[in-house]
Amino acid sequence: MNDKKLIGIDLGGTTTKFAIMTEQGDVQQRWSIDTDIMDEGSHIIPNIVDSINHHLQIFDMEPKDFIGIGMGSPGSVDIDAGTVTGAFNLNWKGTVYPKRDIEAGTGIPFAIDNDANVAALGERWKGAGDNAQDVVFITLGTGVGGGIIMNGELLHGVAGSAGEIGHVTVQPQGGYLCTCGKHGCLETVASATGVVRVARDMAEQYAGDSKLKKMLDDGDEISSKIVFDLAAEGDPLAVKVMDRVMYYLGLAVANVSNTLNPKYVIIGGGVSNAGKTLLDQTTNYFKQFTFPNVKNTTTVRLATLGNEAGVIGAASLALQYNN
Amino acid sequence: MNDKKLIGIDLGGTTTKFAIMTEQGDVQQRWSIDTDIMDEGSHIIPNIVDSINHHLQIFDMEPKDFIGIGMGSPGSVDIDAGTVTGAFNLNWKGTVYPKRDIEAGTGIPFAIDNDANVAALGERWKGAGDNAQDVVFITLGTGVGGGIIMNGELLHGVAGSAGEIGHVTVQPQGGYLCTCGKHGCLETVASATGVVRVARDMAEQYAGDSKLKKMLDDGDEISSKIVFDLAAEGDPLAVKVMDRVMYYLGLAVANVSNTLNPKYVIIGGGVSNAGKTLLDQTTNYFKQFTFPNVKNTTTVRLATLGNEAGVIGAASLALQYNN
Incomplete structure (x- = not known):
């Protein structure tokens, strides 16, 4: 049986x-x-x-x-x-x-x-990972987490912290303080709260016309979804905010890939609901920051299984x- | 038998x-x-x-x-x-x-x-790696290479480029052009030629008294060994050059560790002959750029087997x- x-x-x-x-x-x-x-x-x-x-x-x-x-x-x-x-x-x-x-x-x-x-x-087995031997998964939610499968096996490292891609340092100088106690973690800019923080900071120095700027000035509650939706509508400040977030995400994805050369890097979590725009922009920065053999063989994908x-x-x- | x-x-x-x-x-x-x-x-x-x-x-x-x-x-x-x-x-x-x-x-x-x-x-089996299950090796020579062992197995990735830590992007903006075609690779600053390149660039903007500065102005042939030896003697420019190289090396080692949480990151190759100073300075930056659980459980070591x-x-x- x-x-x-x-x-x-x-x-x-x-x-x-x-x-x-x-x-x-x-x-x-x-x-x-x-x-x-x-x-x-x-x-x-x-x-x-x-x-x-x-x-x-x-x-x-x-x-x-x-x-x-x-x-x-x-x-x-x-x-x-x-x-x-x-x-x-x-x-x-x-x-x-x-x-x-x-x-x-x-x-x-x-x-x-x-x-x-x-x-x-899960994403490797039945989602975007096609059951490949080498898959990196990054989830952008309240925090930024991740998991790494290489040679078909989950990696844990010596103390269980392998895959903590949210704490990769993407802004070594002048980065935000993370809940982990370190500065400049990916999580500080690419989590749901991170996106909002980037938006608030960029709004302060932004002088042009922007619905996002107006919402922030009015004290409206905003979310990463609102920022990305406004970016999709062409709001000039929101476009800049999204670009900055995607720059750091692309850099982190690129360096994980330069290190591991996985078949897929899969991006999931609530923030990734921005979908194709997020995938395209991340992939552009990924290509800028990867060397040729990785650029040509590692692919960034969106998660497909959701919750x-x-x-x-x-x-x-x-x-x-x-x- | x-x-x-x-x-x-x-x-x-x-x-x-x-x-x-x-x-x-x-x-x-x-x-x-x-x-x-x-x-x-x-x-x-x-x-x-x-x-x-x-x-x-x-x-x-x-x-x-x-x-x-x-x-x-x-x-x-x-x-x-x-x-x-x-x-x-x-x-x-x-x-x-x-x-x-x-x-x-x-x-x-x-x-x-x-x-x-x-x-x-080799370093994992009989050198600084103590035969641990999770070991990252970085070699600083003419180029910068590496190899990664996790769960006791060498990682290759989908197209053999796993472990190419020399091409991790450490300087996403304004970095040197690498032989790989990308800018800002670790190799452009931490290889033997990279160290010399950093020295030449920093010398141009350095106005103080320095033997390294004088050697470069006189057109003397210099090497990474000369730079690090002068740093050990306290030459102020050489100290700055070494610190900048160690900053980028420490950042790369930290991010590989944030991603994989290996037991050891082992640094070898000719440039690593700078020994304890190199190890201490790299470890300082490593600690600055790792989150607590990795900082406390991953250790940077010098290779012991040489050639x-x-x-x-x-x-x-x-x-x-x-x-």
């Missing part, structure tokens, strides 16, 4: 998503529950266990029907121990033991990795139990 | 080095021959075959005593096909077939990779035949 299934879990600060998938990566069932972060997040793992067991009953399935469960989590993940530390948006203060507790609660083998790595696996990447990639973590 | 041997070959533009090693990495025999690049380099492979067969006779050994031969080569290496293209310093104009020809000539399995990757393997790294790492390529 070769039709055992995988379970993928994407654990987020507001919602926990689940999927039952085939080994080939076809989604057969999907559901989600609210993430209950009350009481220091102590309900999160029991709720996950209950939800899995409940759905197995509904679908008339048993633990032996599954190869394993994979989960993507915020925080600092120890993949060998199966623990999570410092996931502040889950209200988890100390170290939590998802592997121990979910295996005990479901009777199914369990694997875990951080959310950006798991999304990278699904996490749950699909998480399920693929469980494939390691398939012997 | 578990005492089969490895042969390592480091093919360079002037000398070809050989070593017979144990599987554990102990060097048992070493010799070298001149690399005869006459007649479009057509003697190189036959000379290697003859030299191996001759030494096997001297040492009273047979092909069956060996697990395999590994070789590091300049040029663009196709590791699967075992071919080399565009190795201009060997006078090889087209594609050459070392694997086919050396296996036929010696009866021993043969593997090949490019010289920087092979040196990375031996190539032949030792080459021998390790042959371990893949050990089944």
